[in-house]
Amino acid sequence: MLVSGERIVGVYVAFYSARRVGESVEKFCNLSAWCVLDGYRAHGLRLLKALLDQGGYTFTDLSPSGNVVPLNRRLKFQQIDTAxxxxxxxxxxxxxxxxxxxxxxxxxxxxxxxxxxxxxxxxxxxxxxxxxxxxxxxxxxxxxxxxxxxxxxxxxxxxxxxxxxxxxxxxxxxxxxxxxxxxxxxxxxxxxxxxxxxxxxxxxLRSPRPKMFLSDRVSPSEVDYLYSELTCVPW
Known part of the structure; x- marks a missing residue:
């Protein structure tokens, strides 16, 4: 959460899970809804940085909005083949x-x-x-x-x-x-x-919706769509 005084001015919702990948158990953090009030947008990146600073996680972003995709790329996220x-x-x-x-x-x-x-x-x-x-x-x-x-x-x-x-x-x-x-x-x-x-x-589909992940231990083929907003949030 992003807090100003006693007021919540921003949140980044994430889903956490521990998954078996090969012979080991991998911790996943799935990035979901990112919302910051207009007057505090300049501080919004602090929410993302706080999440990515968590050690030992594979991070996924399975429904990034259009302006988040290039930001993720700059942060070394890889794009999953969603053909x-x-x-x-x-x-x-x-x-x-x-x-x-x-x-x-x-x-x-x-x-x-x-x-x-x-x-x-x-x-x-x-x-x-x-x-x-x-x-x-x-x-x-x-x-x-x-x-x-x-x-x-x-x-x-x-x-x-x-x-x-x-x-x-x-x-x-x-x-x-x-x-x-x-x-x-x-x-x-x-x-x-x-x-x-x-x-x-x-x-x-010529331009399927992007899905992205950040990990130095997990390959794209080992990333799935479970334990995420795709299963938990209807739209």
């Missing part, structure tokens, strides 16, 4: 496919492995996170997505987590159909890190 496509969701019958999709919390928990079960329990009540499990024979893919608004239309979704990338690729058309019929989502933003093969009715 993505916008997929048009089409209805598709699932009978005879051997694929089932469940959203009941009890059924989701029953099918998840230890790692994904931990992620699910941590995010089960997160306001912006929606959950489903795709089941095909003895395999399960846990998916977290959020609903997004574009052009004042809340009919879009963004994929935030994929538990089994191979199974996601095999069953993606069923997932997109389910998002349409069950959640009223007409199109889905899918980054190549989750599925680098997209259906014909999809549009590659």
């Amino acid at each position: 993505a496509a916008l997929v048009i969701n089409l209805p598709r019958p699932s009978w005879g496919s051997g694929v089932s999709i469940v959203t009941d919390p009890r059924l989701i928990e029953r099918h998840l492995d230890e790692r994904n079960l931990g992620i699910y329990k941590d995010h089960a009540l997160a306001p912006a996170a929606h959950h489903l499990a795709v089941i095909k024979r003895d395999r399960c893919c846990y998916v977290i997505f959020r609903k997004d608004t574009r052009k004042r239309l809340r009919v879009f979704a963004s994929i935030l987590h994929v538990g089994d990338r191979g199974l996601f690729a095999e069953t993606a058309h069923h997932i997109y159909s389910y998002l349409l019929t069950r959640f009223g989502v007409v199109a889905t933003f899918v980054e190549d890190r989750f599925a680098d093969v997209h259906p014909k009715l999809s549009i590659s």
Whole structure:
């Protein structure tokens, strides 16, 4: 917080988590909302400096505003490859496919492995996170997505987590159909890190929204979107 006398004049909201990366546990600090009253903007950087001065953290900024991106670059933040496509969701019958999709919390928990079960329990009540499990024979893919608004239309979704990338690729058309019929989502933003093969009715995004991180221990591929404003703050 930035305080003047007894008055709070600025805040920088951050989400903290401890995550297993490879064989070690890494501490993450996800930078979120940064707000400073007009008369105190000159002191706003002190909030960011206080956060970045914390030792031993990997810092992420997953929804930086336009003027924050160049500032982050000057502070040595790296940009994550967010190459993505916008997929048009089409209805598709699932009978005879051997694929089932469940959203009941009890059924989701029953099918998840230890790692994904931990992620699910941590995010089960997160306001912006929606959950489903795709089941095909003895395999399960846990998916977290959020609903997004574009052009004042809340009919879009963004994929935030994929538990089994191979199974996601095999069953993606069923997932997109389910998002349409069950959640009223007409199109889905899918980054190549989750599925680098997209259906014909999809549009590659020329300028996907940037996501950034700062770390000397973690690689871009090891940064995910969990424990952040993307799962916790609907917009």
